[in-house]
Amino acid sequence: MPYKAKFKVWRGDAESGELRDFLVEVNEGEVVLDIIHRLQATQAPDLAVRWNCKAGKCGSCSAEINGRPRLLCMTRMSTFTEEETVTVTPMRTFPVIRDLVTDVSFNYQKAREIPSFTPPADLAPGDYRMQQVDVQRSQEFRKCIECFLCQNTCHVVRDHEENKEAFSGPRFLMRAAELEFHPLDTADRVPSAQEDHGLGLCNITKCCTEVCPEHIAITDNALIPMKERVADRKYDPVVWLGSKIFRRSKT
Structure with a gap:
């Protein structure tokens, strides 16, 4: 009634x-x-x-x-x-x-700061090959409809306007993670996520995940794994040495 x-x-x-x-x-x-x-x-x-x-x-x-x-x-x-x-x-x-x-133009500005997908220079589009598990991992992040609710609820920028210059927010850290986890992307996204996009400012309260209408596990599947890679680079001597020897190609 x-x-x-x-x-x-x-x-x-x-x-x-x-x-x-x-x-x-x-x-x-x-x-x-x-x-x-x-x-x-x-x-x-x-x-x-x-x-x-x-x-x-x-x-x-x-x-x-x-x-x-x-x-x-x-x-x-x-x-x-x-x-x-x-x-x-x-x-x-x-x-x-x-x-x-x-005015959500802040989000489009941050989007432009994320370097695009960078496949190997000698790899033709028809030659792309991926395991299904890698496809599924990337597809979760691609469900994002860019409503920016995660950006809005993230207290790093919600409560601290001064952080906006240094912090891209969960949506774009998730984009960096999506590309970092892509087996055909040759760019090294870890230093940029930490130094240019403020990954270290995130304290994983999961508020972004809670408001996501697409139910993307932003914190668990993107932000935390990226933080783990940062920590490995800095504190795990084996990973540090491997990153020097087997550095991804920048070409």
Whole structure:
């Protein structure tokens, strides 16, 4: 049965803003994005919200719902009681443009800083050969829809704006790991991850993994293995010697 839900939605811009109260109809099977669209249609036509697919695959409608980073299109209203007030705010880590829309250009800047896939120079595309286990390992990371919820919830940048220059965040450390673990990538990603992208600043609280809508084990399968490789390089004499003798080709 339809009911009236109490909503608090952040309205404002880069200069100032506040939470506004709304009472809006909710129907069976709806998600929070449906309610935001109904608000636009009936009470707040100038409400700004970013969205695209409404299927949890584009990553556009990232926001915070009751303080938790989530996708608006994948958060069902049935997860809240009829008496509960649902608070919708923009992602806190990134600058607000207007209402629920934030400036996520920080993430695209960091993406450009990750060197691209570098196969052996003499290897033709049709000659690529990989074990299935390597394919599966890479495919997990490629499920990322770049919603940037992991970036938003990571307290290294969420609570410390000054870290943004030195820390690329879990999404792009995961990208570095994806390439590092690729058997045909010749670039050595470990020093760059540590020195250029701030891997050492991550203290593996797993908050990035907890909010990932694709359920990627970012911490366990990407960040921790990369940290282990850094530690091996620095403190394991056998690994250190092997890295000097069998250094990956840079060509």
